[in-house]
Amino acid sequence: MNKELVKELCDLIKGEILLNELLSKHTSFRIGGHADVWIYPKDISDIKNILTFCNSYNIPVTTIGGGTNVLISDKGIRGVVLNLEHGLCGIKTKRERITCGAGALLSKLLKQASKEELTGLEFAVGIPGTVGGAVGMNAGTKEIRNLEYISIGDLVESVKVIDMNGNVSELRKDDLCFEYRKSNLSEYIILEIKLKLKTGSKKEINDRISRLLEHKKSTQVLDIPSAGCIFKNPDGHSAGKLIDEAGLKGLAIGDAQISEKHANFIVNNGNASAQDVLNLIKKIKLTVFEKTGVKLEEEIKIIGI
Ligand SMILES: Cc1cc2nc3c(=O)[nH]c(=O)nc-3n(C[C@H](O)[C@H](O)[C@H](O)COP(=O)(O)OP(=O)(O)OC[C@H]3O[C@@H](n4cnc5c(N)ncnc54)[C@H](O)[C@@H]3O)c2cc1C
Structure with a gap:
């Protein structure tokens, strides 16, 4: 983006704008090249103005939350990257309902819920990232006692979103569709989430x-x-078990390695590139398919490639 455009953008919004921002600083994988422009919008009106501006100049817009489930290209991301962690991160509780900005950390939401003696979100412990990212990905966990999957979508009452043309709307339960690590929100920027929990005992x-x-x-x-689990669990299988049984645990390409502890994790031992991770993903998919006939599908979002 040239200097004049950056100046025009600065005049339009109240939030912070960073140029040529290194994305590996913003991902749990510690991988990713530079974003042309990284913005912390201050509020929804900033986001509207950014979208109008970007649409008029054909500039692509990407939203990144905590960067804990993404693999970002070594070449980075062209255009504008939005991060809501500074401006849209409030959490308000009213009896069993919590309203939360999409940029709030999931760990902070869990802390607030347990402080207010609200139960239902405990599964989120140890899941890094923002509430917006969690809702878009329908993040969840296998409840260890009864081995049931619990996901954040089960608790969502409504979601405030903005579409890429800058129209804000509130999607209610009937409009929302949550599946295993998937939602129908990928066309939107998630702004705010209303969750319904239950009263519980602190202990x-x-x-x-x-x-x-x-x-x-x-x-x-x-x-x-790392970026957590790389692959979704295929129906009736555990991706980690398939990778382990294919004899791939510990395999490394460059500094990207299949974890010895959890075969569905790829770890960055220092200087792994996005290309190293992609090559490892390709190798895993091919080997598991050859040995078992099962096709693995990525859970992580690959951006800028
Ligand atoms: C150590 C570790 C453990 C993990 N354990 C789990 C686990 O147990 N269960 C689980 O489900 N996941 C787990 N994850 C993965 C990850 O933490 C979750 O998916 C998390 O909810 C992603 O949130 P985020 O804010 O980091 O999203 P990001 O990684 O930043 O983004 C993920 C996707 O959501 C989009 N997105 C982000 N914010 C918004 C927004 N406001 N509006 C629209 N789109 C948005 C991005 O564009 C991207 O496509 C783990 C990750 C790590 C590193």
């Missing part, structure tokens, strides 16, 4: 959080950069 909530966190710590890789 039971905290016990459940501790139990799930212990389970996470023992099964997932939390101390080396």
